[in-house]
Amino acid sequence: MSVNKVILIGNVGKDPDVRYLDNHVCVANLTLATTDRGYTAQNGTQVPDRTEWHNLVFWRGLAETVEKYVHKGDKLYVEGSIRNRSYDDQNGVKRYVTEIFVDSMEMLTSRPGKQEAPQAQAAPEQPGESQGIPF
Numbered sequence: 001m002s003v004n005k006v007i008l009i010g011n012v013g014k015d016p017d018v019r020y021l022d023n024h025v026c027v028a029n030l031t032l033a034t035t036d037r038g039y040t041a042q043n044g045t046q047v048p049d050r051t052e053w054h055n056l057v058f059w060r061g062l063a064e065t066v067e068k069y070v071h072k073g074d075k076l077y078v079e080g081s082i083r084n085r086s087y088d089d090q091n092g093v094k095r096y097v098t099e100i101f102v103d104s105m106e107m108l109t110s111r112p113g114k115q116e117a118p119q120a121q122a123a124p125e126q127p128g129e130s131q132g133i134p135f
Helices: 060-069
Strands: 006-012 017-020 026-036 050-059 075-088 094-107
Touching (some): 026 060, 050 075, 060 094
Parallel strands (some): 050 094
Antiparallel strands (some): 006 026, 006 075, 017 026, 026 050, 075 094
């Protein structure tokens, strides 16, 4: 048995990049920052905050929800799985990317006077459905 499960709570780094593929499937990409707070060690050494940046990928209805409601600075709770891919850049150099394919999301930022998106979950993906789709 194996498990590929990621749970993150963090802040959106920039407004989502949303696009629609030829078959009208919506895909959204954004970065999420998670920060481990710094501290002072017993010997007086200051350990600074450590921020990790995560590349998130949302598909279909979940991507449409992100397009409508998610903005830079918002706090999100997301669950998904890790996927790695590689590509050759313009100079022919092989590049590697680690992404979180999000299955469910909850917005944690409240907006007074504005309607918030409900907790959203992606529709189950059909086997092989997202393979071969450019990112």
